[in-house]
Amino acid sequence: MAELIARTPAHADLPQPVEIGRTRIAEVVLGPVTWIAPFDGQEKAVTAALRAAAGVAFPKPGQVTRKGSVRALSVGPGQALLIGATVTPDGAATTDQSAAWCALSLSGEDACAVLARLTPLDLRPSAFALHRTARTMVGHMTASLTRTSENTYEIIVFRSMAHTLVHDLTRAMRHVAVRAAL
Amino acid sequence: MRLTCPHCGERDLREFAARGSAVVLSRPSAGASAEEWADYLHIRDNPAGEARDLFYHTPCGLWIEVTRSTITHAVIAARPVREAKP
Numbered sequence: 001m002a003e004l005i006a007r008t009p010a011h012a013d014l015p016q017p018v019e020i021g022r023t024r025i026a027e028v029v030l031g032p033v034t035w036i037a038p039f040d041g042q043e044k045a046v047t048a049a050l051r052a053a054a055g056v057a058f059p060k061p062g063q064v065t066r067k068g069s070v071r072a073l074s075v076g077p078g079q080a081l082l083i084g085a086t087v088t089p090d091g092a093a094t095t096d097q098s099a100a101w102c103a104l105s106l107s108g109e110d111a112c113a114v115l116a117r118l119t120p121l122d123l124r125p126s127a128f129a130l131h132r133t134a135r136t137m138v139g140h141m142t143a144s145l146t147r148t149s150e151n152t153y154e155i156i157v158f159r160s161m162a163h164t165l166v167h168d169l170t171r172a173m174r175h176v177a178v179r180a181a182l
Numbered sequence: 183m184r185l186t187c188p189h190c191g192e193r194d195l196r197e198f199a200a201r202g203s204a205v206v207l208s209r210p211s212a213g214a215s216a217e218e219w220a221d222y223l224h225i226r227d228n229p230a231g232e233a234r235d236l237f238y239h240t241p242c243g244l245w246i247e248v249t250r251s252t253i254t255h256a257v258i259a260a261r262p263v264r265e266a267k268p
């Protein structure tokens with residue numbers, strides 16, 4: 001059988017991390033991703049199944065539940081992405097979305113300033129605390145934005161948008177760096 | 183303008199698509215007259231005061247019915263369209 005070489009979603013545009021000014025972007029390899037949408041009234045049962053299999057609860061809006069390298073990200077009304085493990089609980093619609101998403105991490109002192117050029121989301125820590133996630137816009141794209149440390153954000157977009165995300169981010173990074181050097 | 187998505191919380195208008203009057207939620211019944219259909223499709227109130235409009239929160243996919251004032255621009259309420267009317 002042919003041995004196919006799997007490329008990560010941002011491989012062509014971001015083969016290695018890029019540092020511009022006081023920010024850095026790197027691809028995050030998500031591994032297995034399952035979209036989970038509990039049927040009406042089944043959220044508790046789904047949480048129990050997810051807890052038993054992967055140690056995480058079904059997340060509330062804006063929440064990320066985490067256990068080791070597994071996390072569940074709230075991505076819409078009644079919907080979550082389970083990342084880092086594969087669980088298909090009864091009582092929920094599930095689809096395998098591994099390789100369907102492109103994730104980048106943006107970090108550094110100016111990460112917030114860079115992101116503020118691309119998203120209308122209120123990024124102040126009081127409004128967007130550590131380990132909170134939000135569905136929002138990054139440039140013209142819908143995206144999931146998660147604050148993974150004080151100065152690190154993870155941005156997840158459709159895999160087909162990988163090129164645009166890298167382009168938009170590196171441009172904003174350049175602009176922030178140029179202003180800082182004035 | 184800031185709108186409150188019932189799922190995501192308060193967000194900037196840029197995240198929403200304005201989809202017109204919420205009157206489109208009240209579709210005429212199957213046997214409705216041509217006049218009722220014409221009203222439904224073409225006739226819109228232009229209230230000075232409380233108006234009900236549909237917005238789509240693009241990043242999360244929720245349709246919401248927003249009650250707002252066309253005089254003060256105050257946003258009074260927002261509810262998910264998929265839930266039954268209160």
Ligand SMILES: [Zn+2]
Nearest residue numbers: 187190239242
């Ligand atoms: Zn929303």
